[in-house]
Each structure stands twice: as C-alpha cells, then as structure tokens.
Amino acid sequence: MLMNQMMVDKAEALIPELKTCEVEPEAVVDIVADEAAFQSWRVDRAEDQAWKERVLGKGDSLILDFGDHLVGYISLKVKPVGSPPDAPLKIKLTIGEMPCEIAEPFESYDGWLSSSWLQEETIFVDVLPAEIKLPRRYTFRYVKVDVLDTSKKYNVSFENVSCTAVTSGDVSGVASLPDSLPAELAEMDRIAIKTLQDCMQTVFEDGPKRDRRLWIGDLRLQAQANYLTFDKHDLVKRCLYLFAGMRLEDGAVGACVFEKPHAHADDTRLYDYALFFVACLYDYYEASKDRETLEELWPIAMKQLEIGAQRLDERGIVRDDETWWSFIDWHPELNKQAPSQGVFIYCLKRGLELARLVGQPDREKDIEELIKRVADAAVAHLWDEEAGFFVSGVDRQVSWASQIWLVLAEVLPVEENTALLSRLLEERPAIGMTTPYMYHHLIEALFSVGDSEKAVKQMQAYWGEMMRDGADTFWELYNPEDKKQSPYGSNLINSYCHAWSCTPTYFIRKYLV
Amino acid sequence: MLMNQMMVDKAEALIPELKTCEVEPEAVVDIVADEAAFQSWRVDRAEDQAWKERVLGKGDSLILDFGDHLVGYISLKVKPVGSPPDAPLKIKLTIGEMPCEIAEPFESYDGWLSSSWLQEETIFVDVLPAEIKLPRRYTFRYVKVDVLDTSKKYNVSFENVSCTAVTSGDVSGVASLPDSLPAELAEMDRIAIKTLQDCMQTVFEDGPKRDRRLWIGDLRLQAQANYLTFDKHDLVKRCLYLFAGMRLEDGAVGACVFEKPHAHADDTRLYDYALFFVACLYDYYEASKDRETLEELWPIAMKQLEIGAQRLDERGIVRDDETWWSFIDWHPELNKQAPSQGVFIYCLKRGLELARLVGQPDREKDIEELIKRVADAAVAHLWDEEAGFFVSGVDRQVSWASQIWLVLAEVLPVEENTALLSRLLEERPAIGMTTPYMYHHLIEALFSVGDSEKAVKQMQAYWGEMMRDGADTFWELYNPEDKKQSPYGSNLINSYCHAWSCTPTYFIRKYLV
The missing domain is CATH 2.60.120.260 (Galactose-binding domain-like)
Known part of the structure; x- marks a missing residue:
C-alpha cells in the first residue's frame, strides 16, 4: 500500500x-x-x-x-x-x-x-x-x-x-425545478435526490445498507449529481484525497476505501475504476474551480493514465482477462475488453484537459498521441463493419456495454454514434445491461449525441418503472423483466438505495431544465 | 403495595x-x-x-x-x-x-x-x-x-x-478451617463459600444466572452461612430493609423483591416465606447485636406472625390450599399444610425471643399462648400415632418435609424427634425431597437432635455427590437418582449456582469445627 x-x-x-x-x-x-x-x-x-x-x-x-x-x-x-x-x-x-x-x-x-x-x-x-x-x-x-x-x-x-x-446532504439547499417539468420527472428527481442524500454520510457511500464503502465508480456519478443538487464540494474533495492518499503498490488508485477503524484502502483493483480518478478530478475542477486540489492531485491522475496504458497490447487495445479485472457492469457473461477501451479513451480525454489546465504541454502532447493511438486501434480492431457494432474479446462479443462506452469515448463522428445507438436500441443485442450504473451510461450516451427524446424514454422505462414498483430510493439492481433478480443469489441482500442509481436528477438538471 | x-x-x-x-x-x-x-x-x-x-x-x-x-x-x-x-x-x-x-x-x-x-x-x-x-x-x-x-x-x-x-463477597476475610477437617468436607466448604460468594452481589441473589432476585427463603440460609464466613452484616441489613420497606397490601412481606430499575416488590405471596422475615431478623440480631435495626423492624416481624395466625382454622391448624400458597419444596405432589405448620411454630419461637429482646411482655405472652395452641394442635391433629409420622392435608400425606419441619419446630420432645428422624431415614416415605433447600432442613434437623454422624452422611451423600459430578458451585436442583431432573421442563434452565445450596459451610463451621 x-x-x-x-x-x-x-x-x-x-x-x-x-x-x-x-x-x-x-x-x-x-x-x-x-x-x-x-x-x-x-x-x-x-x-x-x-x-x-x-x-x-x-x-x-x-x-x-x-x-x-x-x-x-x-x-x-x-x-x-x-x-x-x-x-x-x-x-x-x-x-x-x-x-x-x-x-x-x-x-x-x-x-x-x-x-x-x-x-x-x-x-x-x-x-x-x-x-x-x-x-x-x-x-x-x-x-x-x-x-x-x-x-x-x-x-x-x-x-x-x-x-x-x-x-450529510442538506436538501434545503437544493434548487427547485420549474413547474413546467412533467410530474413524473419531478418525482423521479425527488427520489434520485433522496437516494443521493441517504448515501451522503461521512463519504459518498455506495449503498448505506450494503456495502457502505466509498467506491470510485459510484463516487463519479454521485459527484456529478451532487454538483447539480447539494453542490457539496468538500465531500467530493474528501473522497478524492482518500483515494489519492492510499493507493495500491504500483500507484494505482484502489477500487474502494474504508473509513474505519481508520482510513484504509481495499485490495481490490479494477481497470476502469482506477481510471475514473481522472474523470472524477476533471468533474471536480469543472464544478469547483479548486486549482490547489487540481494541482496537488494531477500527478496521481496522470499516473492512472500511465498505468492504464501499460495494459495496451501491441495493437493499442486493452488486454482482455478472465478474472474480475474491470467492472463495467454485473452481467455475468459480459466481455470487458471493448468497454474498458472506451473507458480508457474517455478518461484520457479528460486527462488531456487537465494537462492543459495545469500547463504541462509535454504531458498534453503525450496524451494526445495516446488518444489517437487507442481510438484508432478501437476502430481498426474492435469495429465490425458488417455487424455495425463494436466487438469485444476473442469471441467478438457484441454487447450493449461496448457500444455505450465507445460512444462515450467519441471515437466515431457524432452522426455515426447517433446511428450506432439507434441500431443498438433496435437490434437489442443479447448481452444487455444489468445495473442502473450501465443504464446511466446508455442515457448519458444518448444525451451526448443530442437524442434527449430517446434518453427520457429510457429513463421513464427504467427509473419510471422502479417508481411504479414503489421505490422510495433508487435501487442497486433492477431488471424490469425479472424483478427478483440479484447477482448475489438473493434479492434479500440487494441494496435498495444505491449511489449509482441517483443520476436521474443529474440528467434532468443538466439536460432537461 | x-x-x-x-x-x-x-x-x-x-x-x-x-x-x-x-x-x-x-x-x-x-x-x-x-x-x-x-x-x-x-x-x-x-x-x-x-x-x-x-x-x-x-x-x-x-x-x-x-x-x-x-x-x-x-x-x-x-x-x-x-x-x-x-x-x-x-x-x-x-x-x-x-x-x-x-x-x-x-x-x-x-x-x-x-x-x-x-x-x-x-x-x-x-x-x-x-x-x-x-x-x-x-x-x-x-x-x-x-x-x-x-x-x-x-x-x-x-x-x-x-x-x-x-x-460483594470478599473471600480474603473468611477464616480458614483446621487441618484436621477431612479433605472432602474442606472442599465442600470451599465450594459452598464460592456458591455464596457468586450469589453475593448488590443483594443476596438466589441464583446469579437465574432468577437473580432476592427471595427471602434463600436469604435466610445465605445470611446464616454469611455470619460464619464473610460476616457481611450490612448486606443482610440491606435485604431486610428492602423486604420491610415494600410489603403487600395487608402488610405481609412479599416472597421476593427486585432491585431495578428501582427497588420494587414482586406480587408473589408465600405463607412460609413471609414468616421467614421473623427468623431472618432473629438470626441477624444474634449475629450483629444491631439493636437499632431490631427495634425498627420488630413491628414488621410481629405483623408477619399475626398474618400467619389468620390462616389457622378453629383447631389451630394452618388451612390447606390447592394453589401455590406456601413454598416448602419443589416436589409436585407435596402437601404443604403440615410443613407450613412447622414453619409457623419455628418462626413463632424466634418471634417470642425477639419480643423478649425488645421488652414487650404483652406480645411475649400472646406469642407464648399461640405457640402452645399451634404446637398442641399439630400433635393433636397432624400426628399419626399408628404411622409414627406427621400427616398433611385431607389425604393425610406422609412426606419428608412434614417430619423435618415439625422436628425443627420442636413440638415433640427431643428423644421423640430423634426417633422420628431415624424412622424417616429408615422408612423413606415416597414424597421425598427435591431441592438442596429441603435437604438443608433435613440436615439442620439432624444436627438439632445432636445426630452429627447422620447429618454428615447426608451431606456427603448429597453435596458430596454433586462434587463427584463436577460442581464448581452448588446447584439449585439435584436428584442423585435422576441427574437431568428439572422442575422447569429442562436442565438447561436450572441454576447451577444457587443460594439455598450454599449451607454446607454453615453446617461445617457451626457444628463440625
């Protein structure tokens, strides 16, 4: 450590x-x-x-x-x-x-x-x-x-x-929404804020029932929702410093940290989660303009990009693995290679912006070249022209996650991304989405190509259905097709108030009002 | 109350x-x-x-x-x-x-x-x-x-x-026994003292595992053992004042009191237990010579004798009952009439002595007359000449308890009591003894007629057998013939450190050293 x-x-x-x-x-x-x-x-x-x-x-x-x-x-x-x-x-x-x-x-x-x-x-x-x-x-x-x-x-x-x-989330400071917003979305916003609020304790917990830890994948989404609601910068800052202060041996940011009996990091390493430190820092600076923190944490963010690059093969593609090396989603058959490539590019682009902000032109140049290399490699090796989809792993798996993350990585021109997402929603490949976390990224991708209508429809079909099922706070896991589903073997142990489900308020406040 | x-x-x-x-x-x-x-x-x-x-x-x-x-x-x-x-x-x-x-x-x-x-x-x-x-x-x-x-x-x-x-029992103040005492009795004394010690908390508890209350039946025996070991008068005094300070509506002393959340008496009334307040006060004064307490508590002791007398029928015999009105012993078929008559006479005699001590000749005379009436009635109505035993209840039950308590009441001359106890040990009536509490009174009766040898044999057969069965402290219940016996339906709930079992130290120190 x-x-x-x-x-x-x-x-x-x-x-x-x-x-x-x-x-x-x-x-x-x-x-x-x-x-x-x-x-x-x-x-x-x-x-x-x-x-x-x-x-x-x-x-x-x-x-x-x-x-x-x-x-x-x-x-x-x-x-x-x-x-x-x-x-x-x-x-x-x-x-x-x-x-x-x-x-x-x-x-x-x-x-x-x-x-x-x-x-x-x-x-x-x-x-x-x-x-x-x-x-x-x-x-x-x-x-x-x-x-x-x-x-x-x-x-x-x-x-x-x-x-x-x-x-630690004071709801009295959250701005009210215009009356013009449809009631369903206003209620969805309220429940999302309650979800975020109940996860806001002395850190951004992933789920206050289980497992109560600070996970960086959850933190990124909580922080994004927080900037538009509670706007509590110090809590994000605390979390960033916890990850920065306790890293794995090679300098990688761990996937999660514990607060008690004293702050300590878990030994879990996830490819995508370590990279999200860069995205978290980028979002934090955008919201807070806290230059001191940016400058102090930038070297650690840069380190994550370097470690991410170590996993590239000679083609510039993230090496695949059989173990739990990258999270992406809970889907048991999901191949993580292509979506991890997407996450890497996504974080490199935010790292590039940070390098510019701290004024390190050498780093800027390095990152720029790296982005070009991995983005080109993604198109060259992961894009299946005939299928019209990105593929992942030796079995060339077509999954929702791969399309979504490579859209968010913006390796294709925006009109091609738009078409890709339409094709995805129409053809519905078998390797689907399991968690609200993955649904979040689908909706973010739809908004990123300007397709608000489809994005809202997805929110209504997913979070809206949770509401119709009686959600007081949004859930860790939800499959409208199988409502007792759990990746853990029992719905008793699912978390029913979960950080990564709180993002409807982010979408509503960022894109719809 | x-x-x-x-x-x-x-x-x-x-x-x-x-x-x-x-x-x-x-x-x-x-x-x-x-x-x-x-x-x-x-x-x-x-x-x-x-x-x-x-x-x-x-x-x-x-x-x-x-x-x-x-x-x-x-x-x-x-x-x-x-x-x-x-x-x-x-x-x-x-x-x-x-x-x-x-x-x-x-x-x-x-x-x-x-x-x-x-x-x-x-x-x-x-x-x-x-x-x-x-x-x-x-x-x-x-x-x-x-x-x-x-x-x-x-x-x-x-x-x-x-x-x-x-x-609250400090074992360092307990006198050591002469080396001449047989090892088995010395060890029995040690275990008895440990039993008493573990029951000595902020009151004399009946059993520190269960039910942790101050019961007056247990208190009487604990106090007697205490005077010869820890000699902690204040703890007895505290217990006497708890019983005296919180009585049932008619002035009877309740069977037990609770300490928490504040001192309060239980609603359990037992004929023999209320009377034992008199015996406890008598023993306390004998040990402490605390005249102030004697004078303050005497009216309450006298009240118990009056209430005890209210239960006499026209013959001068304690009225029998089908309910749990007198404790005597746990035996499920035991008729309590004759042993309760014995307890009443036993306590009247101690009351007489207290009346003398406080200088109330009128009370003295009343009690003396009452003793004569109930003792005569016991011989006239409860003694079965043909059987050579006292009988109890309408079914004229011959039990160990009846003989033992009427010996302790000393209604017969000492030689007849000696013969009665010998007959008892020989003929062994079916309605036997269930608890160490009852065994205590058998042994006390044997010592009272001067038969130390038989008394010690009984101690060795009963408490000695508990020791051979591994007792660290002496038990609430023990039947050498059925070692899993419990009056409660399971040996799991028996108390294995129980006040009323601590008396071997009393016998050893009072009669054997």
Missing part, C-alpha cells in the same frame, strides 16, 4: 458533520404474499393502528412502516404489562428497506455475499421498562418486532420506536 | 461496592456426548491449546473453559485475518454454567420458565479489529463462540476473551 499521510490527513479534516432528524413510524402494516405486487409482497395498512396500546406476549409481532427510506439509529421504548417482570425480555428486530426483507426469513438466504449484511438483532432486556438505543446504523423503511419471550407473568407494550436519521 | 420510603432509602444507602477481578480462559475444550458423564456430557481438553492463533471462518467455533464458575462481564478482542473486512462479522456466543448449556441447542428448550434466561448473544461487528464489551452480566464457566459469517475476503482470530468477575 502506498500511503500519503498528508493527503489522508487532508481527507480526514474534511469529515462532515451529520445532520440528524427524528422520525417516527407512520403506520403499522401487514406484509402479505401477492403475485401481482413487486417481488410478490404487498404492504397493507393494518386495521388497528393503535400499536402503542397493543399488548404483546411470546410469539406476537408488529411491523412498523416509517413511510420513507431512512438511514439512522433505532431506539425502542418498551414497558412491561402485568406482574413485575421476572425474566428478561427477548425480542428480535428485522429491519428492511423492502417488504421482502421483512417477509422472507433470513435463514433462507443462501447467496454469496455475507449473510451478516441482513439487518436483524436479537436483544435481551434485563430491566424493564427500558429505552433501548441500538448502537448500529441501519438502512430501512420497515421494522418488524418479534417478541420471542417474556414470561408467564408479564407481557410488553412498545411506547415508541423511533429513528434518528443521519445524512 | 405498602411502601415505606424511609426504609427503602436505608436499604439503598447500603448498596455495596462490587469487587472486580479479571479472569481469562484456562483452556479450549471439546464437549462430547458420554453416557457415563454427568448429564451425559464430558469435557475434554482440546489437543491444540493455541486458540488465540486459530483462524476462524464461517461455521467455525471455539469452546473456552474459564476453569471455574464466574459471574461477570465478558469482553472479546477480535481481529480480521486476510483482506480488509468488506462485510460485518456475525458471531454467536453461547454462555453456560454447565456443559449441557453449550452442547444442547437452546432451540430445543421447551420448559415453562422463559427461554430468555438461556445465555446467548448474536453480535454483529461492523468495524474490525474490535474490542467488544458486552453490557449484560453473565454467569458461566464455558463460552462457545460460533463464527456465523465473515465474508469471502476475510476470517478472524480472537486475540482475547476475558471476564470481569464481580461479587
């Missing part, structure tokens, strides 16, 4: 104070199986809403709906009913962003991510009445309380269950 | 400071099924004792043996091994006084006491390395750590697991 303590200290000095807000449940609900509902679970308001008066004994339970997505700390006030309690109270809390987490037993989970992400607590209360302040942070809308045991002599009532919600 | 706040305040002012002591595990062990072992579980020292170096992943576990019975607070130091932890750690602790608690799944428990007494915790650790200080107090010798989940990227090692043991 390459540590630059001065940079880490700079990052740590920028830890924002969190705003807190007390939230109480809005309703007591039942969650019932319903094939017609999203993920087959329907939420019904319970007939008897006087949950604070309910007396619960062994085996009884209560599902509280807080009415919106929250990130925060849960407190419970519980009192005994009956004789003096002659045994501890044993309760279980099941805490979920979505109805599936409350309704499907966690014991059934058999996915490949750790089951420790499933939010539950078994609590023994030795002294009653009690006010229990749970020390962990949860991300949720629903809380189920199961009374596992009391004793034959007493039952309990919950005087209150509440949440101290936390965020 | 009759509250006397002045008395409660006096009690609260006497809360002792607890002594603490750091204890570390003595060994890592395996617990294996073995029909020949106590409760069918054998404890084997594991081959590899370097448990702090073990790397544990999902599904791995560790059983730590602390080498002795402890009451206290557990801390764990855990560190990650491998990549930076990218998911919380989920562990489960199973904490037991006995091997059965570690080996038999708590899910199998189906007894009538609350399952919330079973000591376990499921803990999520969000940040590693971590030092986890569990907030609850546990009573245990064994701790099993199950690693329920880590992630694919890391495992864990436990750098330490330790216990801050607590007690």
Whole structure:
C-alpha cells in the first residue's frame, strides 16, 4: 500500500458533520404474499393502528412502516404489562428497506455475499421498562418486532420506536425545478435526490445498507449529481484525497476505501475504476474551480493514465482477462475488453484537459498521441463493419456495454454514434445491461449525441418503472423483466438505495431544465 | 403495595461496592456426548491449546473453559485475518454454567420458565479489529463462540476473551478451617463459600444466572452461612430493609423483591416465606447485636406472625390450599399444610425471643399462648400415632418435609424427634425431597437432635455427590437418582449456582469445627 499521510490527513479534516432528524413510524402494516405486487409482497395498512396500546406476549409481532427510506439509529421504548417482570425480555428486530426483507426469513438466504449484511438483532432486556438505543446504523423503511419471550407473568407494550436519521446532504439547499417539468420527472428527481442524500454520510457511500464503502465508480456519478443538487464540494474533495492518499503498490488508485477503524484502502483493483480518478478530478475542477486540489492531485491522475496504458497490447487495445479485472457492469457473461477501451479513451480525454489546465504541454502532447493511438486501434480492431457494432474479446462479443462506452469515448463522428445507438436500441443485442450504473451510461450516451427524446424514454422505462414498483430510493439492481433478480443469489441482500442509481436528477438538471 | 420510603432509602444507602477481578480462559475444550458423564456430557481438553492463533471462518467455533464458575462481564478482542473486512462479522456466543448449556441447542428448550434466561448473544461487528464489551452480566464457566459469517475476503482470530468477575463477597476475610477437617468436607466448604460468594452481589441473589432476585427463603440460609464466613452484616441489613420497606397490601412481606430499575416488590405471596422475615431478623440480631435495626423492624416481624395466625382454622391448624400458597419444596405432589405448620411454630419461637429482646411482655405472652395452641394442635391433629409420622392435608400425606419441619419446630420432645428422624431415614416415605433447600432442613434437623454422624452422611451423600459430578458451585436442583431432573421442563434452565445450596459451610463451621 502506498500511503500519503498528508493527503489522508487532508481527507480526514474534511469529515462532515451529520445532520440528524427524528422520525417516527407512520403506520403499522401487514406484509402479505401477492403475485401481482413487486417481488410478490404487498404492504397493507393494518386495521388497528393503535400499536402503542397493543399488548404483546411470546410469539406476537408488529411491523412498523416509517413511510420513507431512512438511514439512522433505532431506539425502542418498551414497558412491561402485568406482574413485575421476572425474566428478561427477548425480542428480535428485522429491519428492511423492502417488504421482502421483512417477509422472507433470513435463514433462507443462501447467496454469496455475507449473510451478516441482513439487518436483524436479537436483544435481551434485563430491566424493564427500558429505552433501548441500538448502537448500529441501519438502512430501512420497515421494522418488524418479534417478541420471542417474556414470561408467564408479564407481557410488553412498545411506547415508541423511533429513528434518528443521519445524512450529510442538506436538501434545503437544493434548487427547485420549474413547474413546467412533467410530474413524473419531478418525482423521479425527488427520489434520485433522496437516494443521493441517504448515501451522503461521512463519504459518498455506495449503498448505506450494503456495502457502505466509498467506491470510485459510484463516487463519479454521485459527484456529478451532487454538483447539480447539494453542490457539496468538500465531500467530493474528501473522497478524492482518500483515494489519492492510499493507493495500491504500483500507484494505482484502489477500487474502494474504508473509513474505519481508520482510513484504509481495499485490495481490490479494477481497470476502469482506477481510471475514473481522472474523470472524477476533471468533474471536480469543472464544478469547483479548486486549482490547489487540481494541482496537488494531477500527478496521481496522470499516473492512472500511465498505468492504464501499460495494459495496451501491441495493437493499442486493452488486454482482455478472465478474472474480475474491470467492472463495467454485473452481467455475468459480459466481455470487458471493448468497454474498458472506451473507458480508457474517455478518461484520457479528460486527462488531456487537465494537462492543459495545469500547463504541462509535454504531458498534453503525450496524451494526445495516446488518444489517437487507442481510438484508432478501437476502430481498426474492435469495429465490425458488417455487424455495425463494436466487438469485444476473442469471441467478438457484441454487447450493449461496448457500444455505450465507445460512444462515450467519441471515437466515431457524432452522426455515426447517433446511428450506432439507434441500431443498438433496435437490434437489442443479447448481452444487455444489468445495473442502473450501465443504464446511466446508455442515457448519458444518448444525451451526448443530442437524442434527449430517446434518453427520457429510457429513463421513464427504467427509473419510471422502479417508481411504479414503489421505490422510495433508487435501487442497486433492477431488471424490469425479472424483478427478483440479484447477482448475489438473493434479492434479500440487494441494496435498495444505491449511489449509482441517483443520476436521474443529474440528467434532468443538466439536460432537461 | 405498602411502601415505606424511609426504609427503602436505608436499604439503598447500603448498596455495596462490587469487587472486580479479571479472569481469562484456562483452556479450549471439546464437549462430547458420554453416557457415563454427568448429564451425559464430558469435557475434554482440546489437543491444540493455541486458540488465540486459530483462524476462524464461517461455521467455525471455539469452546473456552474459564476453569471455574464466574459471574461477570465478558469482553472479546477480535481481529480480521486476510483482506480488509468488506462485510460485518456475525458471531454467536453461547454462555453456560454447565456443559449441557453449550452442547444442547437452546432451540430445543421447551420448559415453562422463559427461554430468555438461556445465555446467548448474536453480535454483529461492523468495524474490525474490535474490542467488544458486552453490557449484560453473565454467569458461566464455558463460552462457545460460533463464527456465523465473515465474508469471502476475510476470517478472524480472537486475540482475547476475558471476564470481569464481580461479587460483594470478599473471600480474603473468611477464616480458614483446621487441618484436621477431612479433605472432602474442606472442599465442600470451599465450594459452598464460592456458591455464596457468586450469589453475593448488590443483594443476596438466589441464583446469579437465574432468577437473580432476592427471595427471602434463600436469604435466610445465605445470611446464616454469611455470619460464619464473610460476616457481611450490612448486606443482610440491606435485604431486610428492602423486604420491610415494600410489603403487600395487608402488610405481609412479599416472597421476593427486585432491585431495578428501582427497588420494587414482586406480587408473589408465600405463607412460609413471609414468616421467614421473623427468623431472618432473629438470626441477624444474634449475629450483629444491631439493636437499632431490631427495634425498627420488630413491628414488621410481629405483623408477619399475626398474618400467619389468620390462616389457622378453629383447631389451630394452618388451612390447606390447592394453589401455590406456601413454598416448602419443589416436589409436585407435596402437601404443604403440615410443613407450613412447622414453619409457623419455628418462626413463632424466634418471634417470642425477639419480643423478649425488645421488652414487650404483652406480645411475649400472646406469642407464648399461640405457640402452645399451634404446637398442641399439630400433635393433636397432624400426628399419626399408628404411622409414627406427621400427616398433611385431607389425604393425610406422609412426606419428608412434614417430619423435618415439625422436628425443627420442636413440638415433640427431643428423644421423640430423634426417633422420628431415624424412622424417616429408615422408612423413606415416597414424597421425598427435591431441592438442596429441603435437604438443608433435613440436615439442620439432624444436627438439632445432636445426630452429627447422620447429618454428615447426608451431606456427603448429597453435596458430596454433586462434587463427584463436577460442581464448581452448588446447584439449585439435584436428584442423585435422576441427574437431568428439572422442575422447569429442562436442565438447561436450572441454576447451577444457587443460594439455598450454599449451607454446607454453615453446617461445617457451626457444628463440625
């Protein structure tokens, strides 16, 4: 690990104070199986809403709906009913962003991510009445309380269950949208901002439920949405310094960093994510005009481009790999070569601009030549004239990701890019998009060629469908064709408030108002 | 509830400071099924004792043996091994006084006491390395750590697991026994003192694992043992004032009191337990000569005798009942009438002495007359000349408890009592003794008629057998004929360090040295 303590200290000095807000449940609900509902679970308001008066004994339970997505700390006030309690109270809390987490037993989970992400607590209360302040942070809308045991002599009532919600994103500073904007887009903007807000903690987390880390792929999109909404430059700056201050041995920026118990980087290396440091710095300077940071971080950005270039083969094409070397998207069969070539060119172009800004003409020239080399190589070796698509890997795979990233890299003239995207939407190659992250790049590509109409249609078909499925915040994963899909083996572990899904507000505010 | 706040305040002012002591595990062990072992579980020292170096992943576990019975607070130091932890750690602790608690799944428990007494915790650790200080107090010798989940990227090692043991009993002040005492009795004395010590917290608890309350039946025996060992008068005084300060509506002393969240009495009323307030006060004065307390509490003691007398029928016999009105012993078929008559006379006699001490000749005369009436009634109506035993209830039940309590009440001349006890031990009526509490009274009865030899034999057969079965502290329940017996439906929930079992030290120090 390459540590630059001065940079880490700079990052740590920028830890924002969190705003807190007390939230109480809005309703007591039942969650019932319903094939017609999203993920087959329907939420019904319970007939008897006087949950604070309910007396619960062994085996009884209560599902509280807080009415919106929250990130925060849960407190419970519980009192005994009956004789003096002659045994501890044993309760279980099941805490979920979505109805599936409350309704499907966690014991059934058999996915490949750790089951420790499933939010539950078994609590023994030795002294009653009690006010229990749970020390962990949860991300949720629903809380189920199961009374596992009391004793034959007493039952309990919950005087209150509440949440101290936390965020570093102050929504009061976000500009309102013109009334002329269609209601659906205004609501999409609101949900996107809530998504971003709940991910804004002491860093830009990827998902406040899971995995709560600062990933550079998510950061790039969050920062772009942030500049047009919360406009909190210091939080982006903190994140940039965390990545810059703790790098992998060869100087590459790691894919993600942890904040606690002290700042440290993960050992995950991803080709595209390291390069995005350049794009993040470029966007940050564009928004902030913070020249000091630009100058301090430029050498690290330049280093990423150099490391990116080391992966080129003699043709000027990014070498392919069988391992998890580049992220691009969660699609299990996606070949990452061509889209990574696109990411490289995309970041080189932003690096070129940074070199100009810092006044390094030698670097400028080097980068310019490199861009020409890799862009030409992309056209020469990855473009399949007959198919009318870019291909990737030895099997010449045609994927959405390859077209999208090579459009964003602007290796073809704009009219050819326009035609390529039209062809993509018409022919719909089998290797599709899995995550909102990939959908973001499709929409960004459509806007980049000026096709707002198609871009908005895609937003409405994807984020709009999430809204119709009841999203309070936008999700990590969503497949309108298979709504229980998860790359992790279970929809219980999906994050339902995820950074890379927050970009509708960016599109709306950048291109539509 | 009759509250006397002045008395409660006096009690609260006497809360002792607890002594603490750091204890570390003595060994890592395996617990294996073995029909020949106590409760069918054998404890084997594991081959590899370097448990702090073990790397544990999902599904791995560790059983730590602390080498002795402890009451206290557990801390764990855990560190990650491998990549930076990218998911919380989920562990489960199973904490037991006995091997059965570690080996038999708590899910199998189906007894009538609350399952919330079973000591376990499921803990999520969000940040590693971590030092986890569990907030609850546990009573245990064994701790099993199950690693329920880590992630694919890391495992864990436990750098330490330790216990801050607590007690208000300072063993350094206990007098040593003469070397002439047989080794078995010396060891029995040591274990009895450890039992008492672990029950001595901010009150004399009945069992530090379960149910942790101050019960007056237990208090009486603990106090008697305490006067000959720790000799901590203030803790007895605190307990007397708790009972005196919070009584049932008619002025009867309740069966037990709770300390938290503030001192309050339970709503349980037991005929024998209320009367024991008189015996406790008598013993306390005998040991402490604290006249101020005697004078302040005497009216409350006298009140218990009056309430006890209200239950007499026209013959002068305590009225029988079908409900749980008098404790005496856990035996499910035991009729409580005759033993309760014995308890009443026993307490009247101590009350008489107290009336003399405080100088109330009118009270003295009343009590003297009452003693004569109930003692005569016992002989007239409960003594079965033909059987040579006292009988109890309409079915004229012959039980051990009836004989023992009417011997302790001394209604027959001493030689007849001696003969009665011999007959009892010979004929062994079917309605036997269930608890060490009842065994205590048998042995006290034997000593009371001067039969030390038989008394010691009983101690060796009962407490000695517990020792051979591996007792670190003496148990709440023990049947040498059925070692898995529990009145609660499962041996998992039995208390294995119980106040009323601590009296071998009292017998040894009062009668044998």
